[in-house]
Amino acid sequence: VTMRKLSQWLCGLALLGSAWAALALAPPGFQLPTPYRQALLPLPVYLLVAFGCYSLATVGYRLATFNDCEEAAAELQEHIRTARQELRRRGLSC
Amino acid sequence: MAAAGTGKVSVLLPTYNERENLPLVVWLLVRTFQESGNNFEIIIIDDGSPDGTQEVAEQLEKIYGSDKIVMRELTSVLFSSGTAYIHGMKHATGNFIVIMDADLSHHVSLYLIKQKEGNFDIVSGTRYKGNGGVYGWDLKRKLISRGANFITQVLLRPGASDLTGSFRLYKKEVLQKLMEKCVSKGYVFQMEMIVRARQLGYTIGEVPISFVDRVYGESKLGGNEIVSFLKGLLTLFATT
Numbered sequence: 001v002t003m004r005k006l007s008q009w010l011c012g013l014a015l016l017g018s019a020w021a022a023l024a025l026a027p028p029g030f031q032l033p034t035p036y037r038q039a040l041l042p043l044p045v046y047l048l049v050a051f052g053c054y055s056l057a058t059v060g061y062r063l064a065t066f067n068d069c070e071e072a073a074a075e076l077q078e079h080i081r082t083a084r085q086e087l088r089r090r091g092l093s094c
Numbered sequence: 095m096a097a098a099g100t101g102k103v104s105v106l107l108p109t110y111n112e113r114e115n116l117p118l119v120v121w122l123l124v125r126t127f128q129e130s131g132n133n134f135e136i137i138i139i140d141d142g143s144p145d146g147t148q149e150v151a152e153q154l155e156k157i158y159g160s161d162k163i164v165m166r167e168l169t170s171v172l173f174s175s176g177t178a179y180i181h182g183m184k185h186a187t188g189n190f191i192v193i194m195d196a197d198l199s200h201h202v203s204l205y206l207i208k209q210k211e212g213n214f215d216i217v218s219g220t221r222y223k224g225n226g227g228v229y230g231w232d233l234k235r236k237l238i239s240r241g242a243n244f245i246t247q248v249l250l251r252p253g254a255s256d257l258t259g260s261f262r263l264y265k266k267e268v269l270q271k272l273m274e275k276c277v278s279k280g281y282v283f284q285m286e287m288i289v290r291a292r293q294l295g296y297t298i299g300e301v302p303i304s305f306v307d308r309v310y311g312e313s314k315l316g317g318n319e320i321v322s323f324l325k326g327l328l329t330l331f332a333t334t
Contacts, residue, residue, distance in 0.1 A: 002293050004331075004332065004333065004334060005249060005250060005251070005330075005331050005332075005334060006331050006332045055244065055248075058244060059237070059240050059241050059244050062222070062240045062243075062244070063233075063236055063237050063240045066222075066227065066228065066231075066236045066239075066240065067221075067225060067226065067227025067228070067304075068227055068228065068229060068231075069227040069228065069229045069304035069305075069306065070229065071304075072227075072229060072304030072306055073229040073230065073304075073306045076306050079118075079121075079122055080118055083117065083118045083121035083122065084117075084118070086121065087117050087121060087157075090157045091153070091156075091157060092117055092150070092153050092154070092157065
């Protein structure tokens with residue numbers, strides 16, 4: 001049985017979360033040099049914002065490239081006309 | 095395992111009040127199969143439609159032969175896509191099963207070709223890739239569609255670009271296996287099938303399709319639909 005998506009996410013977040021907490025929130029004595037800690041602390045928020053931007057860009061791009069099928073619609077109307085003629089011929093009351 | 099060129103295809107068509115569309119759908123299917131040379135049958139599973147759908151189905155049966163058009167009635171409070179398919183499959187004699195709604199029937203032959211190409215277990219239509227697309231959709235509807243699909247991809251990583259499509263071809267034993275495992279209702283059921291198929295290691299081929307809006311009848315996409323979609327998505331996220 002494969003691991004559920006929710007479980008995968010929770011595990012992943014727990015792993016990253018604890019790694020971040022260990023490094024960024026370490027008590028004095030175990031701390032990394034200041035510049036590293038300063039970069040690390042807001043990292044989760046940065047990542048969230050980055051993901052938000054990526055999402056907007058991706059959805060926007062896909063929205064812009066969403067095909068409109070004019071031909072298919074016209075073709076379908078054709079088929080419908082033909083279908084109705086033939087079915088009427090064959091005895092369908094429609 | 096016979097490839098699509100030689101296999102028989104059973105089309106399952108659940109209907110409710112499809113009096114107008116049904117003859118057109120059947121005609122298109124018959125024509126497609128005659129062109130492709132596949133042996134086929136169309137199984138119409140009607141949910142006790144009050145608009146005369148069954149009468150139309152019976153007329154079609156007379157026109158095309160009762161080996162080609164099979165009418166099954168399923169009047170049950172629990173009618174949903176799921177129960178309709180289970181019921182339809184009991185009588186299906188093909189080794190490929192096509193599941194579709196009675197409002198779109200363009201590209202059956204494309205599916206058969208694709209299946210032959212890669213001997214896929216499942217062939218699914220996608221509106222989002224290749225020259226797939228939609229017709230008559232306004233910006234709002236497209237945005238909701240793309241947005242919902244994006245969230246689905248992030249959460250479920252399903253390995254297929256379009257999950258809510260209602261037009262698929264399955265190998266019969268694959269569909270039977272999946273029906274046992276899937277528990278959702280309605281179109282969430284369709285999504286669940288793809289996700290589970292992926293987990294079970296089945297191969298999924300994709301075919302770009304043009305989704306032309308309902309020929310007759312209204313297509314609804316209101317707040318309710320969105321909420322129920324999200325609920326279904328979160329359920330799948332937590333259970334698959």
